[in-house]
Amino acid sequence: MFDADAAADAQTLDHVAAWCDRFTPLVALDSPDGLLLDITGCAHLFGGEVALLQMLCTALAAQGFAVSAAIASTAVCARTISRARHGRIVADGDEAAAVAPLPVATLGADAAITSGLRRAGLKTIGDVAARARHEITARFGAGFTTLLEQALGQGDAPISPKQPLPDYIVEKRFAEPVATDGVIAATLTSLACMLVAAMDRQGKGARRLQASFFRTDGAVRSIAVDTGQPVTKAEVIDRLFRERLDAIADPLDPGFGFDLIRLSASRTEIVVQQQRDLGAHIHDNDELSALIDRIAARLGDRRVVVHLPQDTHIPERAVLAVSAQQHLGHAAQAVWQTRVADEPPLRPLRLFEHPEPIQVIAGVPDGPPAQFRWRRATHAVVRAEGPERVAMEWWRAEGVTLTRDYFRVEDEAGLRFWLYRDGLYGSEVMPAAGQPNWFMHGLFA
């Protein structure tokens, strides 16, 4: 005996929905216990509607689920029938007749509407359908009328699938489940060729690819790869997936084997074929973005970055690191401040993400440091320049915002540091409150 666990139920339904992906890419959740599959144009792949329904129900029953399924031309009609009878297939145009004898509860309307209908003496859907629509709408609302019309096959609404429909899908089914890496890799290669051939006919290239591995026991694993440029070559797709599969933290577990492997292009772009000069550096850009794609497939999108300058004085916010896959073009056109000629660098070469607290002895509280202690070593300051005062941006203030006084210092070994005092002594940091805090923020070359 267990307590009901709504979250676990929802998760299980989600897994069943993922498994149902093998029949059609359009699977919608009908919480708490139903699934809607749009099998338009898919049934013939499984030997017709009867065979498809049987295959699906047998497989789900084998996994230990109690199934009640029906096929009809509208989602609501099929759902209504499946709540009353299992395995019925309603031909086009027979919907009204099929649902008429069913009790109103099967419509799945609110409990208040259902009991209201019953109290009005309308026991079956046929009874309700016989009444004039405006009477029903006046009593139970327009939403219920729409539901009723859809159940009767007089109107239809699209289902909202769990995943958007990919632009291109290729897949391979196996009579015997496959589990060896070699076969899986070879399958991906041949699928990549098929996908590229399909896309090539319409002049498209893939920006986002997804490989789904359907295990015999119902588990489905999907692996997605993004690219910066539309991919039109099978070997590139193949290599990206090899990098990705090599690097994923929890490796692909075939269990008792996969019986279906699918490769889909969920985002595509039109590829313009262009004539290229010999030795042009457009070729270089392609090579570079291919390299970035490969590294991103292995390490993740966020680990390969390009840099964009930001309009702010705060040193740690002056540069934004953004994904190289998406922003390579922007970064190449970014406008950086030009350096002042004949000046030594005013900004450090290395900057700490979190400034490190240091102990400082300064001649006067608001003067440059004379000596400081950083990472258990004492540095005597030989030269210092500053302060360079950086005020925080009050308009995006988060928490404490003290003005910083930055100093460029050189110690007796020739090391050059960038450190700052947090807060103006005397106005922001009161002499009574003790010594101001100092931080190490960067290192000069």
Add this chain to the structure above:
Amino acid sequence: MTSARLTALADLRGDIERIESHTDAQDLRRVALGHAGADAALQGGLALGALHEVFAEASRHSAAATGFVAGLARRIGVRPLLWVRQDFAERESGALSLSGYRELGLDPRLLVTVRAPDAEAALRTAADALACDALGCVVLEIWGETRHLDLVASRKLTLAARGSGVTGLLLRVAAAPMPSSAETRWIVRAAHSPPTRFGTAPWQQIWGAPVLETTLVRNRHGPNGHWIMEWKCDECLFRDAPAHPQPVAAAAADRSHPAAAIAWQRRAG
């Protein structure tokens, strides 16, 4: 039997000669650093399409070593640069600040940074990148000792670099040099900024240019050496640093600091 063995031996010797001649100094394209002494020792400059190692003398000299690597990368040319940095290096010696990078005369638009979770991933990424001839050079920054970076790994990097013509710069902090197939190996520490003329008002003193004390401890095709170089941010080349007074001994602990500073300035003047 003996003659057959001798023939085999001669064949092998011939093979080895052929392999070695491939790495001949004349085969490598070179780019001058700008510092006369160093260029002479390097026989014209830094070899392209090879692996060069730069060690920070101690971990506190990491920024100086970074500056030297940045300078080398700038000398190699204005082509896309891939900087592969291990996450731990970022925590220990800080991330690259692009404003400072810009001020050294490099172009941040050409920089792509890869943040590798560990040394192994960083190495693999670098080996992959060195084979991509769209890049000018690849910087591989690894913090601390690692068993992944052995002779085999450095040989792989060297072969990839030679095949594509991309130069590999290996930046090591907190690590001791190990046998490797690198073309050159440098040990870098920070040096004092050039002294100012005595009597210059403090607001007229210009100091803080990247002055580096570099030691060439390994050079496959020439002598080693020791130079104090200054990276000229405007001309984008290395130059001999002007007079470079290094303190003879550490500052006395019992003397107050400002006095030491004045004494130092007097000596310099």
